[in-house]
Amino acid sequence: MDDIEIRELRYFAAVAEELHFGRAAQRLHMSQPPLSRAIQLLEQRLGVDLFHRDRRGVRLTPAGAVLLEEAGQVLDAAAAAVERTRRTVDPAERLVLVTKAGASHELLRALLDTYAARPDALPVEVVLCEVGEQRQVLRRGRADVAIVHSPYDVIGGFETRDLVTEGQVAIVPEAHPLALRPQVALADVSDVAGLPIARWPRHDGSYPPGPGPEVRTQSELAQLVSLGRTLLVIPESSRAWQWPDHVAVPVLDAPLVTTKLAWRASSRPAGLDSLLAAAGEVADRLIGHPTAARTA
Known part of the structure; x- marks a missing residue:
């Protein structure tokens, strides 16, 4: 054949x-x-x-x-x-990193600063994407390395390096009763909130079943939360896009989320080993300073 x-x-x-x-x-x-x-x-x-x-x-x-x-x-x-x-014909050798817009913002800044201070560092191009898109960008060679979040992002077929593990928060409109609580449980989010949780597309483009609105961008989501139409539970560090009339409430029993660096198992681009060494330094600092880990 x-x-x-x-x-x-x-x-x-x-x-x-x-x-x-x-x-x-x-x-x-x-x-x-x-x-x-x-x-x-x-x-x-x-x-x-x-x-x-x-x-x-x-x-x-x-x-x-x-x-x-x-x-x-x-x-x-x-x-x-x-x-x-x-x-290969681009005269400006660089390392391309893809990450969700607004995700792990302070951690990303610490990683870039630590890497830039290394003598063998390459220039880093940061590509911002929406939720779940890092996998496709990485698989298609448009980026060398990605910041991903387990268990939410699909990481099969990639090699990974853990950076930090953290809790999650519920993002609710400031006028909502849950916004007054110092902390909540998942049962409060699902049974008491009265708001459906927004639904993101899965890696195949389909949406999981449920009553919440279908969203594709964080700007859509931010406005729907502000209007009191939805809420969401996200890693504590993924709050750079949070609007002034949003409130983040810790969810005590939400699954822990691990932020990782991921890259194609079949590829090891120039600059990656040095970036991983910088990631190790950042992770060690966060482990030594739990407060920094919670707010990274």
Whole structure:
């Protein structure tokens, strides 16, 4: 059997993610008939059905689900190879770090300052993204290292280094009764607050079920909290974007969150080892100063 082409995987992934040939064709900037024909030819060559097609629409078969997982890794690897190749001709050698906007702000500043003081430090380009986007940026080679938060961020396939573990807080509007409490429990957040918790998209783009509003950006979330339409529970350090009419209340029984540095297991870019050494220095300082760890 001939090798599968990157183009075929891209076509297949678009249909698998959209579950609609028309939308997938629009996304690929092509007409639907050649896309449908390309998928049929791919199925013939593989000897399996990748999609169930009936009156209810298009659904992945078990074989299609396997190929979608594998195709994502291949497409990410191809994109990363292109990005890294292009960067070799960039005369300004640098380390690219991606992080969620507003997350672990003081910790990030301490890490950058500590790294910059090292004699072998490279310039660092900071790329800011929305919740859950670091994984894709890292996998596609647009960044060398990411700041992630476990257990919220998907870190499978990456190597990691722990920085700090911290508690979580509920962000509520200042007029809400919970804002007057010195601390709350998760039961208070779910049973007493009377506000649904906002829902972020999962790594596949879908939203978890629930009554809370669907959000994609922290600015959307901040305004919804301010309007008294939602609340959220986040790591204590992820509060740089907090508005003046928000109140952060510690949630005593919320799961602990560990902030980590993550990088592709298959890549070790220049400057990473020195950055990890700087991360170790910062982590040691935070462990020695619990107050700093809580506010990092």
